[in-house]
Amino acid sequence: xxxxxxxxKYLMFLKSMFSRPEKMSVFIDRTLIEMxxxxxxxxxxxxxxxxxxxxxxxxxxxxxLISPLVSNPTIGSIVSDSxxxxxxxxxTCLVLAGKxxxxxxxxxxxxxxxxxxxxxxxxGINSSSYLALPKITAGIIMIPMLVIIxxxxxxxxxxxxxxxxxxxxxxxxxxxxxxxxxPYNLFFSIVKAFTYAFIITSISSFQGxxxxxxxxxxxxxxxxxxxxxxxAILFADYILAQLML
Amino acid sequence: xxxxxxxxxxxDGVEILKGxxxxxEAGKTNLVIGASGSGKSVLMKCMVGLxxxxxxxxxxDNRDFTNLSYKEMRDVRREIGMLFQGTALFDSLTVxxxxxxxxxxxxxxxxxxxxxxxxxxxxQVNLPxxxxxxxxxxxxxxxxxxxxxxAIALDxxxxxxxxxxxxxxxxxxxxxxxxxxxxxxxxNITTIINxxxxxxxxxxxxxxxxIFEGSNEWQGKVRDINTCGNEKLTKFIQAxxxx
Numbered sequence: 111x112x113x114x115x116x117x118x119k120y121l122m123f124l125k126s127m128f129s130r131p132e133k134m135s136v137f138i139d140r141t142l143i144e145m146x147x148x149x150x151x152x153x154x155x156x157x158x159x160x161x162x163x164x165x166x167x168x169x170x171x172x173x174x175l176i177s178p179l180v181s182n183p184t185i186g187s188i189v190s191d192s193x194x195x196x197x198x199x200x201x202t203c204l205v206l207a208g209k210x211x212x213x214x215x216x217x218x219x220x221x222x223x224x225x226x227x228x229x230x231x232x233x234g235i236n237s238s239s240y241l242a243l244p245k246i247t248a249g250i251i252m253i254p255m256l257v258i259i260x261x262x263x264x265x266x267x268x269x270x271x272x273x274x275x276x277x278x279x280x281x282x283x284x285x286x287x288x289x290x291x292x293p294y295n296l297f298f299s300i301v302k303a304f305t306y307a308f309i310i311t312s313i314s315s316f317q318g319x320x321x322x323x324x325x326x327x328x329x330x331x332x333x334x335x336x337x338x339x340x341x342a343i344l345f346a347d348y349i350l351a352q353l354m355l
Numbered sequence: 356x357x358x359x360x361x362x363x364x365x366x367d368g369v370e371i372l373k374g375x376x377x378x379x380e381a382g383k384t385n386l387v388i389g390a391s392g393s394g395k396s397v398l399m400k401c402m403v404g405l406x407x408x409x410x411x412x413x414x415x416d417n418r419d420f421t422n423l424s425y426k427e428m429r430d431v432r433r434e435i436g437m438l439f440q441g442t443a444l445f446d447s448l449t450v451x452x453x454x455x456x457x458x459x460x461x462x463x464x465x466x467x468x469x470x471x472x473x474x475x476x477x478x479q480v481n482l483p484x485x486x487x488x489x490x491x492x493x494x495x496x497x498x499x500x501x502x503x504x505x506a507i508a509l510d511x512x513x514x515x516x517x518x519x520x521x522x523x524x525x526x527x528x529x530x531x532x533x534x535x536x537x538x539x540x541x542x543n544i545t546t547i548i549n550x551x552x553x554x555x556x557x558x559x560x561x562x563x564x565x566i567f568e569g570s571n572e573w574q575g576k577v578r579d580i581n582t583c584g585n586e587k588l589t590k591f592i593q594a595x596x597x598x
Contacts, residue, residue, distance in 0.1 A: 132460050225443035232403050232515075233457050234432035 123316050127238040127246075140244035141251075148210050148245070148311075149252030153259070155209060156202055160260035163197050164189060164267030172277040182278040186268065186286030193264035194295045200347055202260045203306035206253060207339035211314040214245055215335035218318025219328040227319070242315035246308065253307035254300050261299065298354050305350060309342045356381050357402065357513060357545055362411035364397055371397050372408070373569040381512075382543045384536055384559050386577075388551060389566035390591065395549040396440075398566065399517055402547070403435055404428055415513065433461055436506030438516040442498040444490040444505070450477070451486035454504045461509060476504040480534055496527035503534060507542065514539065516548040520555060528552065532559045553595040556580070565591065 131137035167189050175185065218241055221227050230237040265287060272278040314335040321331040357379040364372040371394050379385040387395050400406040402413050404420065413420040415431050423431065444453050454473045458464055464472065477483055480500040490498055499519060506514055516535060520528040536559040539546040550556065556563060560577040565588045573585045580592065 136460060221445075224446075225439045225441055226445055228400075228405050229437070229439060229443040229445075231405060232432060232435055232437045233460070234429040234435075235460060236429075 119320070120313075120316050123238060123242075123319065124312060126236065127242050127315075129236055129239050131239060131243065132235055137244060140240075141247050144244045144248035145252050147213070148206075148248050149255060152206055152209055152252075152256060155205060156256045156260055157263055159201065159205055160193075160198060160263035161267035163201060164193055164264030164269075165271035166267075167192060167197065167264075168268040168271045168277065168283075169275065172272075172275075181286075182282040183286030183289065185272070185278055186283035187290035188286075189268040189283075190265050190287035191290050191295065193268070194261050194299050196347075198260040198264050199257045199299050199302040199306065200343065202257050203253065203303065203310065203343055204340055206256070206306075207310050207314075207343060208336050210249065211310050211335045211339045212332040214311060214314035215318040215321075216328055216332040218242070218315055219321035219331040222319065222321045223324055223328060238315075238319060242312070242319065245315055246311040249307040249311035250304060253310070254303035257299060257303035261296075298350070301354065302347070302350055305346050306343050309346060310339045313339045313342060356416060357547070358412075358414040359398070359402065360412040360414065362398065362401055362413070363409045364394075364401055364406065365409050371569050372401070374411070375566070375569075375571045376411075377564050377571060377574055379545050379547050380562065381545045382539065383545070383561040384539050385545070385547045386556050386560040386563045387547060387549045387566060388553075388556060388563060388591070389572075390551065393566045394569040395566055396517055399515055399547065399549055403437060403515055404432065433457075433509060434512040436509070436511040436514045438499065438502045438506050438514070438519055440517045440521055442490070442502040444498055444501055446490050448489075449486065450482075450488050450490070450493070450501050453490070453501060454508050456505065457509050472508065473504075476508050477501075479507065479538065480504045481530075495522055496524075496530065499523065499527075499531050500534065503531075503538065507538060511542075512544055514544050514546045516546070518549050518551075520550065520552050525554075528555070529558070535559060551591075551595065553592055567591075 168185060171185050171188050221241070227237045227241070230240060269280045269283045272283050273280055317331045317335040317338065321327050359375055359377050362372050362375045363370065375398060387398065389395050397406060401408045408421065411421070415434075418431060420428065420431055445456065448456070451470070451473050454476050455469050458469050458472055473486065474483065477486070480503050482497060482500045482504065485493060485497065485501075490501070493501070514535075519531050519535060523531065532555050535546060535548065538544070548555070556577060562574070563577055563580060564574040565572045565585070567587050573583055573588050575583060580588065583589075
C-alpha cells in the first residue's frame, strides 16, 4: 500500500514539475550548470569504469571461449555487442545512480531541511520545477553522451587488453566488432540511456524534495535515492529488453 | 491588512491551531508571541501558504488566500517577503545573488538596474560591501540582515519574520529590531513578527497577539500588556524577564 502511495506522490511531483519555467533564461543557466555537474563531473569515473569493463570482459570472454572452433574476431564481436547492449548503458547508469543520484538528493534535501525550498515557495516560485527540471533536462542530455563515450572506451579497453595479453590483435577485434554491428543496437543503447537518465534524476530529485527532519534524514534520502534508482534501472532494463529486442 | 478567520490546523489528529482569528494592520509592527510549541510558526506558515490550514480563511486585502487558484496565490506571494528563523539564504549563491534572486525572476530589470536595487536593499539593512561573499562567510547577524534585504528586494506589501532574533546576541538583536521597525514605517508594509523576546515586543511592537496552546489567548496594544489582567500572559511575561 505504501508503494502505491509513494508512487502516486512521485507522479504528482512530476506533474507539478513539468510546468513552464518561471523565466527561460534562468532555466537555461541552471540547466547548463547542471550539465557541467552531471556530465563533465562524471566523465573521469565513467571513463575509468568503461575502460576496465571492456578490458576485463575481453579477457573473460577469451578465457571462456578457448576452442579452435571459435575464431578470435568472435571475441571482439561479443565484447562490443555486450558493451553496447548492456554493459555501457546499465553499468554506467548504475554508477551514475550512486554519484549523481546521491548528489541531487542530498543537495535538494539540504535545501528542504534548511527552509530554502520554503523560501522559494514564499517568493511564488514553483520550487519543484525550479530545482528538479534543470537537473532532469541536464541528465537527459548528458547521460546518453556519457554512455556513448562509455561504449567507445569499453571497446578501446577491449582492444588494448587483447593486444597487451596477445589474445587477439586490434584488427581481429575490430573485424569482429564491425561484422556484428547493428545500428539498432546503438539506438537501443541510447533509448536505455535516456530512460535511465530520467529515472536517476527524477527519483533522486523526488527523494530530496520530500526530505523532512535534519542531517540524518538527508543522508537517508540520499541512500534511498541510490537504492530506488538502481532497482528502477534494473527493472526498466528488463522491460526495455523485453519490448525492444 | 491581513485578516485571519478561524484558522484551525491539525497534524495526525492533534489540533495545533484551535480557531485563531485576528487582524494585522498595514504600516504596523504586529507581534505574535507565545511559548515554544504554542503554534506561532504553524500560524505563520498557514498565512504564507506553506501549510494548508484544516479550516478557516486568510484574507490579504480582500483576497481570500485560502480560496485562490495556484496562479492567483503565486501573485499574492510576490507581495510577500519572509525572514526565516534560520535565514534560509541560498548557500550556493553570493549575497548579491541572494538579494537579486526574486528581482531576476520576476522583473525585466537590466543587470545594472538589478545591481543598483541590490545595493539599495543592502544599504537599507546597513550592509554595504558584502555583495560577493557567500552566506557561509558572514556572521549570523549579517545573514539576518541579508535575509531582510532579500525579503524587501521586490516592492512587498507584507513582511513575515519568524523569530528574527533567535541565535543573536542582545546588541545585534536590537539592531535587527530597529531595522524591521524602520522598514515597516518607511515602506508602509504589514509586518508580522513571531517572537518570544519581550524586549522586542516593548521596543518595536504596535499590536500584539498572545497564543497559548494553539488559541488566541489575548490581543491588544503593546501598552496594554502589563495591565491586561490575563493570567497566562502575565506568567509568560514574568518568565521572559527571569529566564
